[in-house]
Amino acid sequence: MKLFGFRGGVHPEALKQHTADHPISTLPLPAALYLPLQQHVGEPAEPEVSPGDYVYKGQLLARSQGQISAPVHAPSSGTVVAIDEFPAPHPSGLPVKTVILETDGKDHWSPAWTTPTDPWSLRPEEIAREVGLAGVVGMGGATFPSAVKLGQSLQYPIHNLIINGSECEPYLSCDDRLMRERAPQLIDGIRLTAHALQAKQATVAIEDNKPEAFAAMSAAAKGINQLNVIRVPSRYPMGWDKQLIRIITGREVPVGARSASIGVCVHNVGTVYAIQQALCAGTPLLSRVITVAGGAIAKPQNLEVPVGTLVSEVIKYCGGLNEEPARLVMGGPMMGQIVPHTGVPLVKGSSGVLALTAREVDDGPERPCIRCRRCVEACPVGLMPVEMAARLRADDIDGAVDYGVQDCIGCSCCSYVCPAKIPLVQYFNYARGVLDCRQTATRKAQQTREMALARQQRLASQQAARDARKAAKTEDKAKNNTKNNIKNTRPASKNPDRPASGDDAGTQHKGAAANIIATDSRVTDIPLQSEQLS
Amino acid sequence: MKISIPQAAPHVRNPGRVPSLMTTVLIALSPITLFAVYQFGWPALNLIGLCLLSALLFEILCLYSTGKPLDTYILDGSGMLTALLLALSLPPHAPWWIAICGSGFAIIVGKHVYGGIGQNPFNPAMLARVALLLSFPVEMTHWTQAAPLLSTAAPSFIEGLQITFQSSTAFDGLTAATTLGQLKTDLSQGLPLQQLTEQYFQPLDSSLGLTAGSLGETSSLLIAIGGLYLLRQRIFSWRLPTSFLGSLLLLSTTAWILAPEIYASPLFHLTSGGVMLAAFFIVTDPVTSPCTRRGQLLFGTGCGALTFVIRTWGGYPEGVAFAVLLMNAMTPLIDHYVRPRRYGRSRTGTPIKRPLWRRIREFFYTQPKSPSSGSDK
Numbered sequence: 001m002k003l004f005g006f007r008g009g010v011h012p013e014a015l016k017q018h019t020a021d022h023p024i025s026t027l028p029l030p031a032a033l034y035l036p037l038q039q040h041v042g043e044p045a046e047p048e049v050s051p052g053d054y055v056y057k058g059q060l061l062a063r064s065q066g067q068i069s070a071p072v073h074a075p076s077s078g079t080v081v082a083i084d085e086f087p088a089p090h091p092s093g094l095p096v097k098t099v100i101l102e103t104d105g106k107d108h109w110s111p112a113w114t115t116p117t118d119p120w121s122l123r124p125e126e127i128a129r130e131v132g133l134a135g136v137v138g139m140g141g142a143t144f145p146s147a148v149k150l151g152q153s154l155q156y157p158i159h160n161l162i163i164n165g166s167e168c169e170p171y172l173s174c175d176d177r178l179m180r181e182r183a184p185q186l187i188d189g190i191r192l193t194a195h196a197l198q199a200k201q202a203t204v205a206i207e208d209n210k211p212e213a214f215a216a217m218s219a220a221a222k223g224i225n226q227l228n229v230i231r232v233p234s235r236y237p238m239g240w241d242k243q244l245i246r247i248i249t250g251r252e253v254p255v256g257a258r259s260a261s262i263g264v265c266v267h268n269v270g271t272v273y274a275i276q277q278a279l280c281a282g283t284p285l286l287s288r289v290i291t292v293a294g295g296a297i298a299k300p301q302n303l304e305v306p307v308g309t310l311v312s313e314v315i316k317y318c319g320g321l322n323e324e325p326a327r328l329v330m331g332g333p334m335m336g337q338i339v340p341h342t343g344v345p346l347v348k349g350s351s352g353v354l355a356l357t358a359r360e361v362d363d364g365p366e367r368p369c370i371r372c373r374r375c376v377e378a379c380p381v382g383l384m385p386v387e388m389a390a391r392l393r394a395d396d397i398d399g400a401v402d403y404g405v406q407d408c409i410g411c412s413c414c415s416y417v418c419p420a421k422i423p424l425v426q427y428f429n430y431a432r433g434v435l436d437c438r439q440t441a442t443r444k445a446q447q448t449r450e451m452a453l454a455r456q457q458r459l460a461s462q463q464a465a466r467d468a469r470k471a472a473k474t475e476d477k478a479k480n481n482t483k484n485n486i487k488n489t490r491p492a493s494k495n496p497d498r499p500a501s502g503d504d505a506g507t508q509h510k511g512a513a514a515n516i517i518a519t520d521s522r523v524t525d526i527p528l529q530s531e532q533l534s
Numbered sequence: 535m536k537i538s539i540p541q542a543a544p545h546v547r548n549p550g551r552v553p554s555l556m557t558t559v560l561i562a563l564s565p566i567t568l569f570a571v572y573q574f575g576w577p578a579l580n581l582i583g584l585c586l587l588s589a590l591l592f593e594i595l596c597l598y599s600t601g602k603p604l605d606t607y608i609l610d611g612s613g614m615l616t617a618l619l620l621a622l623s624l625p626p627h628a629p630w631w632i633a634i635c636g637s638g639f640a641i642i643v644g645k646h647v648y649g650g651i652g653q654n655p656f657n658p659a660m661l662a663r664v665a666l667l668l669s670f671p672v673e674m675t676h677w678t679q680a681a682p683l684l685s686t687a688a689p690s691f692i693e694g695l696q697i698t699f700q701s702s703t704a705f706d707g708l709t710a711a712t713t714l715g716q717l718k719t720d721l722s723q724g725l726p727l728q729q730l731t732e733q734y735f736q737p738l739d740s741s742l743g744l745t746a747g748s749l750g751e752t753s754s755l756l757i758a759i760g761g762l763y764l765l766r767q768r769i770f771s772w773r774l775p776t777s778f779l780g781s782l783l784l785l786s787t788t789a790w791i792l793a794p795e796i797y798a799s800p801l802f803h804l805t806s807g808g809v810m811l812a813a814f815f816i817v818t819d820p821v822t823s824p825c826t827r828r829g830q831l832l833f834g835t836g837c838g839a840l841t842f843v844i845r846t847w848g849g850y851p852e853g854v855a856f857a858v859l860l861m862n863a864m865t866p867l868i869d870h871y872v873r874p875r876r877y878g879r880s881r882t883g884t885p886i887k888r889p890l891w892r893r894i895r896e897f898f899y900t901q902p903k904s905p906s907s908g909s910d911k
Binding site for chain 2: 246
């Protein structure tokens with residue numbers, strides 16, 4: 001198959017050999033599981049159980065709420081000890097609402113559980129619903145609820161379903177092992193997903209440094225129409241969905257549009273596996289395969305772990321730490337996040353746990369930029385990190401926006417190649433944080449303005465009604481008192497919407513409304529003004 | 535439980551560092567330096583030594599007075615690189631104070647006044663060279679014929695010290711004009727060019743470096759080898775030297791074909807003066823050239839065109855240094871206007887349009903109906 005070119009990218013050392021050749025092993029069930037209610041993009045799930053409840057394996061712990069959300073299920077049977085604040089797997093380590101489940105080791109499935117009906121007979125929207133009920137989210141790290149993605153993509157005719165098996169991050173090999181060991185299930189999952197999207201064809205993209213995975217997937221896909229397994233060059237960030245779209249279809253997704261709008265949908269292999277498990281085995285997303293690696297890990301390997309397992313449990317199973325790691329990372333080394341300590345749980349989106357030594361991190365002293373332009377060459381988006389960083393150093397957010405900092409995908413290519421070891425991504429994340437805050441503030445101001453305007457209008461209409469009544473009364477009085485005055489008052493009663501005496505207030509109110517629209521900063525003053533008016 | 539400092543990705547880094555980049559460039563310059571010492575003897579060695587040493591002292595002075603950490607900055611090699619490039623652009627028999635003034639100007643005014651490494655808008659070596667040329671035109675255009683080390687014509691060690699430190703004129707007999715200088719003088723006297731070039735321009739000598747000229751600018755061949763080594767090491771892209779040499783070649787060829795009696799041949803332009811050194815070591819300076827691919831092409835083309843213009847119609851025989859400085863001044867402008875196209879956007883920054891057939895297909899597409907029971911969360 002002909003591939004199209006793409007821009008930028010880097011070649012970090014793959015370092016997958018320590019884990020890629022060992023089969024996935026299963027972690028023994030930990031004594032306690034910590035399930036944060038927010039393991040996905042969107043609204044946090046709403047707890048369905050209360051402390052002290054006995055739950056079965058696969059039972060719903062928390063229901064999804066809102067448009068974009070995903071439910072959380074019990075990975076094993078046991079007792080809910082508490083629903084409390086617990087450190088999140090996030091660099092800050094700040095607490096989030098978490099269901100703490102004490103397992104009983106029996107792994108009891110709910111007695112009500114039955115094997116699902118034939119998934120092939122389901123209609124596309126039914127598949128999306130089932131996937132949503134199973135709590136499946138994007139397993140590549142994005143953690144966007146898969147059901148929502150399937151539903152949104154249905155609004156467009158989908159031409160090509162791309163399955164992302166590139167796994168471009170160094171160290172990680174969990175997708176590689178998944179493709180090698182569970183290829184038939186993956187192919188089923190791909191076919192079901194393609195059906196759910198009504199996609200004409202599906203393409204599995206695997207980086208060419210994973211020949212075994214490619215062979216396994218090709219063998220499993222043999223004889224299936226419109227299902228291609230292709231090799232793509234090993235170059236980070238090949239796993240960026242828009243990169244894959246560009247290299248496979250030769251098209252780019254317009255800024256602000258969904259990939260479905262150009263007829264493409266990208267899903268990760270891990271997600272497709274979870275979809276297959278949900279539809280064919282009726283198992284919600286209870287566990288995932290992770291890579292435990294890094295120089296400080298005694299026995300690096302791939303593990304299937306229940307969601308909610310603590311990082312410390314996983315490290316203990318892998319023989320503990322050889323040395324004090326310089327960085328403890330959840331996810332890959334290029335886009336993963338530092339975790340503050342080992343006492344945080346693994347969540348649905350965690351693709352790996354890395355304990356990196358100082359030698360591996362190789363984070364030399366930061367020096368001034370020499371404008372070597374390696375970051376410009378490496379950026380897959382086409383940004384100029386050197387210029388954005390120069391502006392952000394002076395806290396010139398608008399200057400950075402002019403250079404497109406809002407388009408940054410945080411792939412870390414620029415920081416990776418920087419010979420001056422400038423933490424460029426840190427700068428850009430800061431800028432995006434500030435932009436988020438600004439957006440929130442603007443939205444708030446907009447809401448306040450709308451509310452103030454509504455109040456003005458309400459008060460004005462009340463006043464108008466009052467004036468109308470008053471006018472009617474005086475008119476009646478006038479009618480009764482002197483017959484001569486009838487002619488004079490007639491024009492006022494002609495137009496009941498604009499009573500003569502209310503006219504003055506009406507124009508004043510209009511002036512005030514124009515004033516509000518012109519000046520946002522003085523929103524708080526406006527209710528006072530209207531009080532004075534009335 | 536160890537609490538680590540939050541730090542954004544990446545958590546692995548490329549092993550390349552600023553000092554190693556500078557070292558690579560210094561390695562690429564070493565054959566030229568050695569050849570300069572061989573060709574011009576002890577005075578050349580004196581000048582190079584003086585430039586490097588004084589640059590080091592000025593660097594320490596500047597870092598100390600601005601309160602920057604000495605250990606990180608002094609060993610990054612950028613000051614050494616500037617000093618070496620400056621030394622290579624000096625006339626071989628220049629006096630000691632030329633070297634020290636030049637180094638001082640390059641390091642203090644060319645670099646640290648703007649905030650140190652990476653902040654200078656102009657190439658420090660070229661800035662110092664131009665400053666010296668304007669301030670001390672006699673010393674800066676006092677060229678000597680090459681006299682290889684240990685040959686009979688070469689100055690001895692003592693004589694070399696005398697040349698550098700006492701401005702001894704004992705070797706006045708060796709004075710020679712550069713090909714570019716000669717050309718300018720003779721053309722102004724109305725002599726026909728054809729005859730002139732045959733007299734003193736031998737392309738082979740010029741590319742091997744057997745002519746009079748600045749220390750490191752004579753051997754185009756060695757410079758090109760150093761430059762190709764850097765290209766292979768990916769220190770710079772091919773765009774800058776290629777566009778620079780390309781535009782110079784194009785303009786000089788066009789002029790030469792149109793009027794060979796007035797304009798010098800393209801080969802003459804490419805092999806004489808500082809063109810080769812500039813193409814691989816000055817124009818490619820990352821700090822003072824644009825970041826984007828198209829910007830680099832623009833910058834190189836501008837340098838080449840200005841060099842040709844200054845050489846042909848300007849008052850100075852050599853125009854490379856002026857051309858580079860002029861284009862350095864344009865770099866911020868180029869970086870502001872010439873940017874790469876961003877993903878999903880057109881060059882103007884608006885979202886790209888979806889293909890027409892896609893929109894037509896969408897128009898006729900009906901979304902599968904939701905089942906009556908479904909659509910809840």
